[in-house]
Amino acid sequence: MITRRPPSRAQIRRERMQAAANFPLDWLEERSGLVGGIRYFLFRKVPSDTNWMQTLGSATLTAFIVQAVTGVILAMYYKPTPEAAYSSIQNITDHVTMGWLVRGMHKWGASVFIILMFLHMGRVFLFGSYKYPRELNWIVGVLLLAMGMLEGFTGYLLPWDQTAYWASVVGINLNGTAPFLGPFLAQFLRGGQEIGADTLTHFYSLHMLVIPGAIGGLIALHLYLIIRLGVTSPPWSKEAAGEVPVDGVPRELRAGLTRAGDGDGRGNGGPA
């Protein structure tokens, strides 16, 4: 005979506490499914043999976030007019509390971001990770690279010092030499006939709204595809996920075997 003792007071209290603590999460989950989504993101399986080189993508993301945060702070002090731009940059660098750090991080972070993008792209190339079914994510990546370089180009003018000004004059002129679209592009970037107030505001708007917006959207797409398709095992891995079971023997039984004629017994490194 099963006797059911009524729950003790302590038990009831604990249950209520738990329910109260979970309430916000449950509330959110019921209305958005976000909790489940985040849980899926965090606890999804990735190949067991991922490599340090595969942290370069998230490192790039971190660099982008650094740029976004420091950029927002800079925008609070920066003034995009030919008269005020230079002195506002001086003010940020020399007077605003920690302004030198914010500007320094933004300036050097830009280079780090670009370097990391190239390194990450190199890793994807070496791993052959652009192959089926990840072709689309490679294309998204190339667009990110192009956008990143454009972000650098538009940001370079903003301090409105000699280096900035003359590099942009030449850059815009070079755009202008492209056939067909070039002159229109140059005209648009310049915001008129000469490099001046309108050029600065055009570059500013591109640099802090248009291009970062595009990069943010592309990163979201990039990450969606990564989560959907999974990341690849290093091609040299002995236990590369997705390896063709050449001999039909389940992998578990095959581990450590080297077959004559099959070469080196390493993973054949299929596209996965």
Next chain:
Amino acid sequence: MATAGKPRPIDERRAQFQRYKEDVKKRGKPFYPFAMFHDTVMSLVVVSVIVGLATIWKWTSFGPHHDGLHQGLLGPEYTAPADPGTTSFVPRPDWYFYFLFYLLRIFKWPDTVFLGTVGIPNVLLVLLLVLPFIDVRRERRLSRRPVAVVAAVLTVLSMAVLTWKGATAKEALASEVINSVPSWIKAEKLPAAAVPGAKLFAVSGCTACHTYMGTGSSALGAPDLTNIGTRHLGITFQINHLKCPSCVNPGSPMPKFASLGDARLRQLAIFLEDSKGPR
């Protein structure tokens, strides 16, 4: 299995990806905490490097007058304020454009400069975009991808060399044009009064659009100026045109050069009016 014809490549690829997903499900590790730990460590390194660079930049560029113009280990915090009137400044892009910057010096005006400005960069971009459709083999191991390896090594090497050359290049495009000035003076028998204007012309970006004795690239339909003087437009016209091209020649895409200042515009005008072609 002689009867079952060769499987189509796409089916093989699909089967392989299916296998990949099953493998990962069965033998994979959860992203959190394993992969995420590595990602976090790497991200901390990245942030530290950025903060480190910012700090070195700031703390080595304290000049005697405590202004940002002082050249620290990583360069000055800012250069002098922009001055559209100076013409002697060497424009230099940020380092990741050095390879383009140098490409433009390899290709000589006027015929092949197009290759450097749009040709090669666009071809590279398109090649990069379509790479997954060029390299459709399933093989991922480097030892079995000789073409990919050679292509990668060549690309990295040439980018590195171009970037290095760009970084160490002494002059920019405009100041390269100035080397041609003595030959202009000789060929066109320019009077001494026209020489300052010739130099200005060489460094003021005019040759981005105009050609002069074969130097420069013609863009936006800008005319060759080798013998512009034979049209006898007159000093006043030249100055007014330079100040505001579209006011004088409606629809002109030529930029305004009013910022050069009257004195320099006059020098330019004198040079233009004295340019009567090789004599």
